[in-house]
Amino acid sequence: MEQMRAAGFPEGFLWGSASAAYQIEGGWKEGGKGMTNWDAFVRIPGKTYKATTGDVAVDHYHRYKEDIALMAEMGLNTYRFSVSWARIFPEGTGEVNEEGIAFYQDIIDECLKYNIEPMVTIYHWDLPQALVDEYQGWESPRIIDDYVHYAKTLFSRFDGKVKYWITLNEQNIFTSLGWLTAQHPPGKFDDQKMFYQVNHHAFMAHAKAVLAYRQMGGKGQIGASFAYTPSYALDCKPINAMAKANYDDLKNYWWMDVYAYGRYPVAAMTYLKKKGIAPDMADGDKEILRQAASQITFMGVNYYQSCVCEYNPMDGATPYGTMNTTGVKGSAQELGMPGIYKNPANPYLMTTDWDWSIDPSGLQFCCREITSRYALPIVISENGLGAFDKKTEDDQIHDEYRICYLKEHIKALGEAVEEGCQVLAYCTWSFTDLLSWLNGYQKRYGFVYVDREEEEGGTLNRFKKDSFYWYKKVIETNGKEI
Numbered sequence: 001m002e003q004m005r006a007a008g009f010p011e012g013f014l015w016g017s018a019s020a021a022y023q024i025e026g027g028w029k030e031g032g033k034g035m036t037n038w039d040a041f042v043r044i045p046g047k048t049y050k051a052t053t054g055d056v057a058v059d060h061y062h063r064y065k066e067d068i069a070l071m072a073e074m075g076l077n078t079y080r081f082s083v084s085w086a087r088i089f090p091e092g093t094g095e096v097n098e099e100g101i102a103f104y105q106d107i108i109d110e111c112l113k114y115n116i117e118p119m120v121t122i123y124h125w126d127l128p129q130a131l132v133d134e135y136q137g138w139e140s141p142r143i144i145d146d147y148v149h150y151a152k153t154l155f156s157r158f159d160g161k162v163k164y165w166i167t168l169n170e171q172n173i174f175t176s177l178g179w180l181t182a183q184h185p186p187g188k189f190d191d192q193k194m195f196y197q198v199n200h201h202a203f204m205a206h207a208k209a210v211l212a213y214r215q216m217g218g219k220g221q222i223g224a225s226f227a228y229t230p231s232y233a234l235d236c237k238p239i240n241a242m243a244k245a246n247y248d249d250l251k252n253y254w255w256m257d258v259y260a261y262g263r264y265p266v267a268a269m270t271y272l273k274k275k276g277i278a279p280d281m282a283d284g285d286k287e288i289l290r291q292a293a294s295q296i297t298f299m300g301v302n303y304y305q306s307c308v309c310e311y312n313p314m315d316g317a318t319p320y321g322t323m324n325t326t327g328v329k330g331s332a333q334e335l336g337m338p339g340i341y342k343n344p345a346n347p348y349l350m351t352t353d354w355d356w357s358i359d360p361s362g363l364q365f366c367c368r369e370i371t372s373r374y375a376l377p378i379v380i381s382e383n384g385l386g387a388f389d390k391k392t393e394d395d396q397i398h399d400e401y402r403i404c405y406l407k408e409h410i411k412a413l414g415e416a417v418e419e420g421c422q423v424l425a426y427c428t429w430s431f432t433d434l435l436s437w438l439n440g441y442q443k444r445y446g447f448v449y450v451d452r453e454e455e456e457g458g459t460l461n462r463f464k465k466d467s468f469y470w471y472k473k474v475i476e477t478n479g480k481e482i
């Protein structure tokens with residue numbers, strides 16, 4: 001394979017991989033864990049691809065030692081994983097479930113044994129169902145105190161061992177899919193007012209947890225992970241350039257400005273107020289957001305693709321077009337906000353089988369934008385290729401397309417580093433194959449193949465893909481040999 005020289009990554013750069021509890025653990029009724037919103041949602045007919053669930057997932061709950069040993073064999077410097085809130089507080093709040101604490105304590109110790117830095121995501125979408133039953137979860141401001149109590153429990157129990165904390169994973173995605181497109185729990189459709197309200201609650205939960213961490217003496221790194229889809233204007237027509245500006249305010253800066261500056265973008269807020277869908281805020285919220293913004297130490301970025309922005313007439317594309325969850329190329333519809341922007345396909349980019357554009361430069365663009373706009377260090381908390389992988393009869397998985405995808409993205413990241421962006425870590429999505437929320441098990445992302453399909457019953461055995469050996473070399477050479 002051709003060897004390329006990437007730009008120099010700094011000493012101590014963290015090469016990692018990421019996962020989320022619901023997508024890998026399984027053991028959905030074990031260890032005293034309570035029910036979650038996802039445990040309930042996947043049981044609603046038609047919600048997930050071929051009705052797949054995370055009941056067993058890839059059985060990381062029982063195989064975490066084997067998985068972490070594989071990470072060590074690969075030389076991973078960091079492992080990003082999430083804690084399932086319902087394992088710690090089965091009812092969302094109240095009594096701590098010691099078995100849940102012990103499970104994550106073991107994972108952390110196992111990582112540390114191999115010098116793998118644990119990077120903990122506090123919330124990656126699985127919410128205790130008890131909080132939904134009690135007060136509709138994120139819809140109520142009551143969630144803020146419960147989230148902070150949960151976060152503080154993790155801070156104190158894993159004190160000294162965990163130095164990287166991610167408060168929320170992709171707040172923009174779980175709220176959009178939960179309250180606009182009905183594809184995630186709680187399955188609400190087009191509830192725009194509640195969408196912004198839920199987001200405000202999530203911002204406050206994040207902010208208060210960040211402040212609590214510092215008040216408790218936490219000296220580690222803390223921030224949120226944002227699903228950043230950078231944009232290009234279709235052309236130099238002013239109306240399309242303005243569509244891009246509007247898209248950026250409404251789809252990117254709405255979240256990143258709050259994390260980094262503690263304030264909402266002015267034009268977007270003005271627009272929401274005119275439409276009567278701006279969030280209600282309590283006295284003092286603005287000050288708390290501002291204080292927390294001064295305490296985060298990085299912007300977490302989950303990067304998969306870029307998009308194109310073009311003016312969208314009032315009768316144009318909506319946010320509710322069909323999403324490709326089957327892997328049948330070309331089945332996704334164009335999305336947009338009527339009267340504001342739409343996202344046509346980029347004719348200069350190739351796409352995955354799930355119609356996601358493949359754009360390594362977009363990753364460099366994200367880093368440049370965050371560096372100039374926020375002057376913050378960056379953690380790439382996710383980046384990867386979902387693909388159909390085939391295991392040969394002699395148990396090989398030749399995923400050269402994944403190697404090619406990651407190689408080009410690491411090159412682009414190296415260029416961002418050369419240009420002065422302070423990047424702390426690069427985590428691929430994912431280490432083992434896992435459940436893709438809406439796309440089942442056939443959309444594989446891992447370096448390690450897991451023997452299972454949509455239906456239960458595979459051996460769940462692990463097999464190293466070609467990309468496993470390739471990434472091992474990348475880590476060994478600190479990104480010099482890619």
Ligand code: BG6
Nearest residue numbers: 020169170173302386436437438
């Ligand atoms: C991110 C999430 O949105 O992208 C992950 O943080 C998710 O949980 C990943 O799995 C890939 O998305 P998908 O839909 O292909 O699984």
